Amino acid sequence: MVKKLLWQLGPLVALFIIMLFFSIADNVWGEGFFLSARNLRVISNSAALIAVPAFGMTLIIISGGIDLSAGTALTLCGTTLALSLKNGDPVESGLLLMVLVGCLCGLANGLVISATKVVPFIVTLGTMSIFLGIGQIASGESTVYAPKENIPDWLSLCYTGRNVDEYLIPKIPTSVLLAGAMGLGVAVMMRYTVFGRNVFAIGSSESTARLCGIHVPFTMVAVYTIAGFFIATGGLLYFADVKNGNPSDGTGKELEIIAAVVLGGGSLSGGRGSIFGTMVGALIITSIRSGCSQLSIPNTYTHIIIGCIIIVAVIVDQLRHGSPEWFFRLFRK
Amino acid sequence: MASKQDTNGGKSGSGSMGTDFLDAYSLIPQSMSSSRSSCLLTMSSISKSFGPTQALSSVSLAVQSGEVLALIGENGAGKSTLLKVLSGAHRPDSGTMSIENQPYRPRGPQDARAAGVAMIYQELNLAPDLSVEDNLLLGHRNIGAGFLVRSRQREQVQEALNMVGLSTLSPTANVGQQSVATQQLLEISRALISKANIILFDEPTSSLPQKDVRRLFEIIQRLKTQGFGLVYISHFLEEVRAVADGYNVLRDGHNVGEGRIDHVTDDQIVSMMVGRDVANLFPTVPHTPGEPWVDIDRLKGDSLPHEVSISLRRGEIFGVSGLVGAGRTELLRTIFGLDPTEHGVIQIDGKSVSQSVRAKMRAGFGMLSEDRKQEGLAQDLSLIENTTLGNMGKYTTLGMINLRARNNAAQELMTKVEVKAFSGSQQVSELSGGNQQKVAIARILHQEAEILLMDEPTKGIDVGTKAEIYRMMGSLAAEGKTIVFVSSYLPELLAVCDRIGVMSRGEMRAIRDVEDWTEDEIMATAMALETSPTP
CATH class of the missing domain: 3.40.50.300 (P-loop containing nucleotide triphosphate hydrolases)
Structure with a gap:
């Protein structure tokens, strides 16, 4: 039982080691800002931007699927909000429209996957491109700038603010609060509701789920639609960050989101993953990025480091859960 | 028991396969045709533990050539562990193995294959999208500089197919479209083509219909007369009686009995397996059907x-x-x-x-x-x-x-x-x-x-x-x-x-x-x- 708990905390241990490494390295070679409150806020802020859509991705990955369209769907949502604010619509209707677009994107994915039985990888590869196209048509193939006076203060404070005391709770970024609250909500849903347990069952073995009378197509559509809601909320944070909407910003974001889930212990073969792990996974990515920039390591190298960390994390995860033959062969003479 | 009747049919039946089989003598290991009934495989005092669990304690086993040895035991008795030791998947903590009096210490499946040990698993291990011949030649060494020489090998493939009575199956047919029974026979022919002389069958009949079970038994009988050493694992005692000569019972990782199969009764074997007398293999609870x-x-x-x-x-x-x-x-x-x-x-x-x-x-x-x-x-x-x-x-x-x-x-x-x-x-x-x-x-x-x-x-x-x-x-x-x-x-x-x-x-x-x-x-x-x- 204790061992099991320690395994659950695996990603957290990794995060701790990474933080420790960068704070020491930063003290030796950098300027010692890594552990400053300001930098920690930056790290958690950008982690929230990854984590919120990654909660949806966690659901999808637990159910045995994948969503490659998450990135472009996210910027499509952000662009929708930007367009609506540019038109001078009330912010509430903009938000509603944005959430609607996100859920529709998820619904479309879910319906096509359930109805056609084409693997999620292919379906979302297609919709990734479709959502990008729709976004470009809507934005007229250019970045949509919302005039400053149309953006309410609370909205821009969702991401960063010059004055940290203006946050909903002073000194704690609203994005982090949002991510924490939403994460708690999904975690409870995954553990304590029949729907949540059914998602695990489907990811572990779809035929078993069917045998147990679980309505598999309905559950899958629901999973993708709920994920769409989280992606829309991610779109909100994205807009709050850049204050504009550019549909092509999203390409590549889906990989970051998937990486957070995988670093947090999610298994791409389904049935395994945790919301808490995903939060930690997002923090791992952003603290590496921040640490590298503190140490003035060029961006190109940061990509390589993050890539390596992802692969190592998955290998470690395999070691924890199973036994890859090659590893144990090393110890056999 | 009435059940013996139909399984015994396996021995008496002989079809057109007989002639195909005799033509195929060149795949029979040379050493065996000369010295029959020598000790082909011996495992002595094999022990293996996983953490606190002692899976095998000082287990011994011997297979003669031209013999079918039934390895019997409940689930968890250590049969699969023993097979894994034999195939090199596990290394024993102690004990020795030898094949034809040569010490045998496999480090992995490749060593087992090189020593002539082949396994036919319960779950079939064929690549369903490949053709029959590609499957039979998978991992086979006889290739020229990395290229398949199909014409030369087709002969060998045909020979191996004949030996298991699949002479009519096209070597280019897709394996995934064959029945489970045919796939199992293909596994056996793959073992033959890799020059195995010890073949282990792990519950081979669990997914076969009755008539294919008979065919399988005929093939096992033939392999036996050709001097192969065969180990047969099954839960079905009638089957064991139909094919095996000797038996070896494992319980909780120990040898609990061995000998000739005709010298024991079913009840004796069962009580060896479970360590107690099983008065009734099929206990019933009285119940009366209603409306x-x-x-x-x-x-x-x-x-x-x-x-x-x-x-x-x-x-x-x-x-x-x-x-x-x-x-x-x-x-x-x-x-x-x-x-x-x-x-x-x-x-x-x-x-x-x-x-x-x-x-x-x-x-x-x-x-x-x-x-x-x-x-x-x-x-x-x-x-x-x-x-x-x-x-x-x-x-x-x-x-x-x-x-x-x-x-x-x-x-x-x-x-x-x-x-x-x-x-x-x-x-x-x-x-x-x-x-x-x-x-x-x-x-x-x-x-x-x-x-x-x-x-x-x-x-x-x-x-x-x-x-x-x-x-x-x-x-x-x-x-x-x-x-x-x-x-x-x-x-x-x-x-x-x-x-x-x-x-x-x-x-x-x-x-x-x-x-x-x-x-x-x-x-x-x-x-x-x-x-x-x-x-």
């Missing part, structure tokens, strides 16, 4: 079954027999709503039930899948999760599951079906086959099913656990539940059921009380239409 209440009327699925009508009574165990492909599994799946119904009605107490699985479950149906690993259980999930899956609603208030209530209920059921496990939060995949099956049974009990559709519930399960499952079925029937019991193992059907229906080519050929059936009659009915051409 008919489930009425299945001319049920037809997509292709199978074809217009099957059954009327089931309360407190009844209804057996379904038939050959593989007769539509038994499809019948259960159609009844349960997993396969689509073309037409036909199912009524419970006069009320018809709609098609979906959920409707069937609400009406009281529960189903145990034949495919325990893939479909029956979610292997990554815990025992508790698996037990309660599909009926968690009863612990839910305002959408939230009361985990404690759920866990307690699951624990209680697992005690009832006597699952042996450390804890309920253990992953199902860590349990033995018999215990997994008990978890699957616990689940349909948790669903509070009244009509239990059980597809091969004792497949791949040891004798002791089988007896427990029969007893459980009996007491469920005594509680008034209805059980539909599909099985390929005639002795258990005849021993446990109240009525048996025999299927053939998708139709229910005959339903009679169990007293009115004999094993021969069931087989005859099952094969009635087998000779007519397939549509």
Whole structure:
């Protein structure tokens, strides 16, 4: 039982080691800002931007699927909000429209996957491109700038603010609060509701789920639609960050989101993953990025480091859960 | 026991394969044809432990060439560990092995193959998308500079196919489209082509229909006369009697008995296996079938079954027999709503039930899948999760599951079906086959099913656990539940059921009380239409 708990905390241990490494390295070679409150806020802020859509991705990955369209769907949502604010619509209707677009994107994915039985990888590869196209048509193939006076203060404070005391709770970024609250909500849903347990069952073995009378197509559509809601909320944070909407910003974001889930212990073969792990996974990515920039390591190298960390994390995860033959062969003479 | 009759048929039957087989002498290992009945393989004092569990303690085993040795034991007795030691997957903690008096210390499957040891596993290990010849030549060394020389090798492939009686199979045919029986024969020919002289069969008949079992036995007999050393693992004692010369019984990782198979009785072997006298291999619990209440009327699925009508009574165990492909599994799946119904009605107490699985479950149906690993259980999930899956609603208030209530209920059921496990939060995949099956049974009990559709519930399960499952079925029937019991193992059907229906080519050929059936009659009915051409 204790061992099991320690395994659950695996990603957290990794995060701790990474933080420790960068704070020491930063003290030796950098300027010692890594552990400053300001930098920690930056790290958690950008982690929230990854984590919120990654909660949806966690659901999808637990159910045995994948969503490659998450990135472009996210910027499509952000662009929708930007367009609506540019038109001078009330912010509430903009938000509603944005959430609607996100859920529709998820619904479309879910319906096509359930109805056609084409693997999620292919379906979302297609919709990734479709959502990008729709976004470009809507934005007229250019970045949509919302005039400053149309953006309410609370909205821009969702991401960063010059004055940290203006946050909903002073000194704690609203994005982090949002991510924490939403994460708690999904975690409870995954553990304590029949729907949540059914998602695990489907990811572990779809035929078993069917045998147990679980309505598999309905559950899958629901999973993708709920994920769409989280992606829309991610779109909100994205807009709050850049204050504009550019549909092509999203390409590549889906990989970051998937990486957070995988670093947090999610298994791409389904049935395994945790919301808490995903939060930690997002923090791992952003603290590496921040640490590298503190140490003035060029961006190109940061990509390589993050890539390596992802692969190592998955290998470690395999070691924890199973036994890859090659590893144990090393110890056999 | 009546069961001996049909399995003995394997020895007497000889088809056109005989001549093909004699032509194929060049694949027979040279050393063996010269010195027959020398000790081919010896394993002495093999011990192996995994952490605190002693899987094998000082186990010895010897196989002569030209001998079939039956390795017998319950699940968890150490048979698979012994095989894994032999194939190089595990290294023994102590003990030695030798092949033809040469020390044998395999480090992996490649070493085993080089030493002439081949395994035919329960689950087939063929690449379904490749052709027959590509499969046979996989991993085979005889290739020129990395290129396949098909013309030269086709001869060899043909020879190996002839030896297992597949002379008519095209080497370019796709393996995935062949029947399970053919695929198994292909595995044997792959062993032959890799010049194996020790062939291990791990429960080879568990997925074969009767007529293919006979064919397999004929081939085993032939390999034996050619001087191969064969190890045969099976739960079926009649089978063991039909093919084996010697036996070696394992229990809890110890040798508990060995000798010539004709010198012991079934009861003696069983008591060696379970360490106690099993008065009755098929314990029954007295129960009296009541009134008919489930009425299945001319049920037809997509292709199978074809217009099957059954009327089931309360407190009844209804057996379904038939050959593989007769539509038994499809019948259960159609009844349960997993396969689509073309037409036909199912009524419970006069009320018809709609098609979906959920409707069937609400009406009281529960189903145990034949495919325990893939479909029956979610292997990554815990025992508790698996037990309660599909009926968690009863612990839910305002959408939230009361985990404690759920866990307690699951624990209680697992005690009832006597699952042996450390804890309920253990992953199902860590349990033995018999215990997994008990978890699957616990689940349909948790669903509070009244009509239990059980597809091969004792497949791949040891004798002791089988007896427990029969007893459980009996007491469920005594509680008034209805059980539909599909099985390929005639002795258990005849021993446990109240009525048996025999299927053939998708139709229910005959339903009679169990007293009115004999094993021969069931087989005859099952094969009635087998000779007519397939549509």
